[in-house]
Amino acid sequence: MSERVSVGAHEDASRTILSWLKQYHKELAKTAVAAKMGETYLDLTAPLPVGQELEIILGGDPLGLEILRHSAAHLMAQAVQTLFPEAKPTIGPAIETGFYYDFAMPRPFTEEDLAAIEEEMKKLARQNLPLQREEVDRAECIARYREMGNPFKMEVLEEIPQPTVTVYRQGDFFDLCRGPHVPSTGRIPAFKLLSVAGAYWRGDEKRPMLQRIYGTAFATQEELDAFLQQREEAKRRDHRRLGRELGLFLIAPEVGAGLPLWLPKGAIVRTILETFLRAELTKRGYLPVYTPVIGKLDLYRTSGHYPYYKESQFPPITFNEAGGEEEGYLLKPMSCPHHNIIYRSEMRSYRDLPLRLAEFGNVYRFEQSGELGGLTRVRGFTQDDAHIYCTPEQLDVEFKDTVSLVLFVFRTFGLEDFKVRVSLRDPAGDKYVGDPENWDKAQAAILSAVRDLGMDYVVAEGEAAFYGPKLDFLVRDSIGREWQLGTVQVDYNLPERFQLEYIGEDGQPHRPVMIHRAPFGSLERFFGLLIEHFAGAFPVWLAPVQAVVIPIAERHHDYAKEVQAALRALPARVEADLRSETMRLKIREAQLQKVPYMLVVGDKEMEARAVGVRSRVDGDRGAMPLENYAAHLREEAKLPES
Numbered sequence: 001m002s003e004r005v006s007v008g009a010h011e012d013a014s015r016t017i018l019s020w021l022k023q024y025h026k027e028l029a030k031t032a033v034a035a036k037m038g039e040t041y042l043d044l045t046a047p048l049p050v051g052q053e054l055e056i057i058l059g060g061d062p063l064g065l066e067i068l069r070h071s072a073a074h075l076m077a078q079a080v081q082t083l084f085p086e087a088k089p090t091i092g093p094a095i096e097t098g099f100y101y102d103f104a105m106p107r108p109f110t111e112e113d114l115a116a117i118e119e120e121m122k123k124l125a126r127q128n129l130p131l132q133r134e135e136v137d138r139a140e141c142i143a144r145y146r147e148m149g150n151p152f153k154m155e156v157l158e159e160i161p162q163p164t165v166t167v168y169r170q171g172d173f174f175d176l177c178r179g180p181h182v183p184s185t186g187r188i189p190a191f192k193l194l195s196v197a198g199a200y201w202r203g204d205e206k207r208p209m210l211q212r213i214y215g216t217a218f219a220t221q222e223e224l225d226a227f228l229q230q231r232e233e234a235k236r237r238d239h240r241r242l243g244r245e246l247g248l249f250l251i252a253p254e255v256g257a258g259l260p261l262w263l264p265k266g267a268i269v270r271t272i273l274e275t276f277l278r279a280e281l282t283k284r285g286y287l288p289v290y291t292p293v294i295g296k297l298d299l300y301r302t303s304g305h306y307p308y309y310k311e312s313q314f315p316p317i318t319f320n321e322a323g324g325e326e327e328g329y330l331l332k333p334m335s336c337p338h339h340n341i342i343y344r345s346e347m348r349s350y351r352d353l354p355l356r357l358a359e360f361g362n363v364y365r366f367e368q369s370g371e372l373g374g375l376t377r378v379r380g381f382t383q384d385d386a387h388i389y390c391t392p393e394q395l396d397v398e399f400k401d402t403v404s405l406v407l408f409v410f411r412t413f414g415l416e417d418f419k420v421r422v423s424l425r426d427p428a429g430d431k432y433v434g435d436p437e438n439w440d441k442a443q444a445a446i447l448s449a450v451r452d453l454g455m456d457y458v459v460a461e462g463e464a465a466f467y468g469p470k471l472d473f474l475v476r477d478s479i480g481r482e483w484q485l486g487t488v489q490v491d492y493n494l495p496e497r498f499q500l501e502y503i504g505e506d507g508q509p510h511r512p513v514m515i516h517r518a519p520f521g522s523l524e525r526f527f528g529l530l531i532e533h534f535a536g537a538f539p540v541w542l543a544p545v546q547a548v549v550i551p552i553a554e555r556h557h558d559y560a561k562e563v564q565a566a567l568r569a570l571p572a573r574v575e576a577d578l579r580s581e582t583m584r585l586k587i588r589e590a591q592l593q594k595v596p597y598m599l600v601v602g603d604k605e606m607e608a609r610a611v612g613v614r615s616r617v618d619g620d621r622g623a624m625p626l627e628n629y630a631a632h633l634r635e636e637a638k639l640p641e642s
Helices: 017-024 026-031 062-083 111-126 138-148 151-158 221-237 239-245 264-283 297-303 336-344 392-412 436-452 493-497 523-533 554-568 583-592 603-608 626-636
Strands: 003-006 032-037 040-042 053-058 098-104 132-137 164-170 173-176 190-200 209-218 294-296 317-320 326-331 355-364 380-390 418-424 457-461 470-476 482-491 513-518 547-551 574-576 597-601 610-615 619-625
Touching: 017 026, 017 032, 026 032, 026 053, 032 062, 053 062, 062 098, 062 111, 062 164, 062 173, 062 190, 062 209, 111 190, 132 138, 138 151, 138 164, 151 173, 190 221, 209 221, 221 239, 221 523, 239 523, 264 355, 264 380, 264 392, 264 523, 294 297, 297 326, 297 336, 297 493, 336 355, 336 380, 336 493, 336 513, 380 392, 380 523, 392 436, 392 470, 392 482, 392 513, 418 436, 436 470, 436 482, 436 493, 482 493, 482 523, 493 513, 547 554, 547 583, 554 574, 554 597, 554 603, 554 626, 583 597, 597 603, 603 610, 603 619, 610 626, 619 626
Parallel strands: 418 457, 547 574, 547 597
Antiparallel strands: 003 053, 032 040, 032 053, 098 209, 132 164, 164 173, 190 209, 294 326, 317 326, 355 380, 380 513, 418 470, 470 482, 482 513, 597 610, 610 619
């Protein structure tokens, strides 16, 4: 937390904020990185504002950490220019996980270069060079960068309308920057360079390609060490690597970026996920539907998906039917327009409601290539989509039931650490459809429900869907990363746009309310999260291969097949490894494939109709009669029930 301090009117205005803190607030002075007076940010080297209240920003605060990391970016740029004078610095902001700086460089940076740059940064930090803020004439600054041959900084300067700009100097390095910054390089105690990548100037592929160096910084070495440990754990759990190693999914350039192929083992897990959720939906009164992956462009004009989100859709497909007018079609971005047509296909009565339509629907979004990542950000994915059509009086009960469904799903998969966000419309925004009165009713319904349910929640203005507010579930995985998964949305607007009706008790037509909901969010993202959450070691009921039978010698092959057949009859997903490899190698490979059980069979097991059980978790459990093991596996492999 930041700390507030008051500066007496009698204090010496020629002193700096830092020198005053060192005298009167010694503990704060040790960890402070900057100050704030009202809405103005101040460097600690700024003159002391007498008679004022200051907010002292500490390095451990979110804002303080951002300032610290921005200063670390300057430190890195100084180190790069010291070692590589030919490198031209461009921009270097703080980001969520650290910082980066882009350089125009005749050749790519190497891992050896990063190690040398980091060592130079440590050297500069030990020198404790002051970061000095200066206001300079903009034209003079442009001339200085022209002399240095840096067109990138010149371009930034030419877009600034003010006649003066601020720069920060540290030793013989200076950089264009608004600040604030830490008072000296010695105040950047813990940093690490992480990677290097290519990046176009200002994200424009028609502009020059630059070299981007990523790094991170923290207020303490302990925090940095914890971050690096988590980063290593994240690498170990990376679903893209595990997806290849475990044969779960594939993204092939021949098919296209962001279009995953589910391999047999991954498809088995997907089928289990679908079976699990379908069974629960049947209990809760949902009806299955299927809709095509393409629809007329006018359908999405009616819904608002086109043109409101035109930039995130695949380009429309247009063609002339024989002797007809040109038709436009769009790959389906959402299933709700199709479900609305199903609803509208017949007259509905209040007695028919609530109507719950569910579909595992394939949808497509044209995500930018730089935003794609394994299964968590794709262009083609499957939503566990459903739409509930209900009367306004039924809305509260239906909304709360969808929340209970989401919570059941999370509990089943051990995703107990999550927070809830109520995403509302930005009153000043222009990306929303419908009557503000409808928005008020929808937002009030969500807020009332979460309060009744006793849920802790945060409000995020501006995060609503374009047709309605929503309740988002942000799940924290086993190593502390946050993912947006399940969502529940209340919608008064699409029923209006599609002219949906039901006949009420009064014999008159009324508008239903829609609830959009998806507990998984998308099967791809949910599966990617599960791979990382379990580090590929799925629980027995979810594992694509639940056991592998390993015969010791060729004479045990027939018994191994018999064991496999008996367990498959349960049914269980069991393989028999009949390769001419050693038993130890087979066990090792099964462990690497994260199979829950390895069943070793030799002479003794064959004679006793038993199996030697090795657990992925507990190791060697010894011999067990086949009948007993089958009963154990049958129980452990059951799908969870609500």
